[in-house]
Amino acid sequence: MFLDTKTNLIFDQKIDQFFDAQSKDVYEESVQKTIHYLLSFLDRDYFCSGDTASDFISKKNLLIPDLNQQLSLDQALAQIKALYLDHTVAFHHPTYVAHLNCPVLIPAIVGDLMATSVNTAVETWDQSTSATLIEQEMIRWICSEMELPETSDGIFTSGGTQSNFMALCLARDAYAYKHFGLNLKKHGWSDVVSKFRFFCSDKSHFSIKKNAALLGLGYDSVITVATDNAMKMKPDALVQAVEKEKQLGNIPIAVIATAGTTDYGSFDPLQTIAKITKEYDIWFHIDGAYGGCYKLTETHRHLLEGTAMADSITIDFHKSMFQPVCSSAFLVRDTKYFKYISYYADYLNPLDHRNDECPDLVEKSLQTTRRFDALKVWFTLKTVGTKTIASFLEKVHYLALDLYHSLKEDPNFEIVHKPELSTLVFRYVKPGTKDDGCYDAINLYIKKTLFQSGQASVASTKLNTKVYLKFTLLNPKSTIDDVLHIIKMIKDTGQNYKVTYE
């Protein structure tokens, strides 16, 4: 079979678009041109253009490519600048304080560019060789920072949600095997599993419930435990909840403690919870997606005492180690627990070829083809180092505290907690008025107005059904003046609301 002349012509035109030895010039030129556009993104002085979905829909000709017309890279870059780079949210901008998105470090971007270009898939040794060892070295580093024992192990994941899924899955299967001799991986569901119960605080991340549902146990299998005024799980409430479930005939199998809750940055009392889990002989998972990296700091190390006793830990480098998405790890106390998810495929990693010296990391992952996300961490540790990262984290923590002290006496603000990490949850109020319904509307109005005008991105959340605003501070270069500038905009907008609506 031969390609016809027309197809051959098309083939020849674009054959220089592959990353290979024949196209080095094209690669270099393409990357340089792209960098030029990325620099224009950095030159923007707003966090986001504030354009709405309908504004973008009016540019439909850009959104939906004409498949019959190919563009040059220059044309495509110009289009994407108009469509994306000029509009999209810039996490490094000092007026972006909404969610857990950090500004990223340049060495981490270098690592990502390299990982993407080489396109290593860390799934089997024969697809990755030394990349496998580098990932394992990064895992060993973080396991040792977390004071996990020699038997511990881990794997890079797509994020905290996937890591928490693995924790719940391994906890479920380990319990089913240990106490009921069940091999859920092989034989599937058993009725007794419907009685399994997970415990986490009422401030824990939604992925716990979502994952319990995906694992077939449902939201009802997750028992939420009350928190104190500092938004930390109450240990006595945990014991009561465990006892109550036992009385109901249910089977407690795991506690998920949060080290750095998403909204409040609060740390559950890990050591006390660890002891409780040991007494009941149940799995102890720590969701450190947000706060895990604070183990590197002097200021917060003590709040992470107890990681040494964890059966598993979630840690997100893309939340608080200044890494581009994705970079996240799931750690487990004993590598043997990975057997609950491992699969040996003849074409990929046959069991009779298994070799500890040249491991196939696919054994430990939910994913098969998987990005080499450990490389950016390697570059970061090698060139920036843990002490500097710790100083960045301490800096954003003190920034949150400064903000807290600045707002504490301000009659226009009601604060619900003292920051333990780098978030602050508060709401705008008008002295003299006590109408929560009205405050909900004002605070949502403030958030929306600031976003749509491109002035600032602030998050909102709910506490006891009331709406609050949230700052998530992750930019070590932001100053107190930067954040007070956003506070000023919030005040002005809040006062405007009165003029417009009352």
Ligand SMILES: *Cc1c(COP(=O)(O)O)cnc(C)c1O
């Ligand atoms: C963000 C977060 C998660 C989810 O992590 P992703 O990386 O977004 O999947 C889980 N737990 C906590 C406490 C979080 O803050």
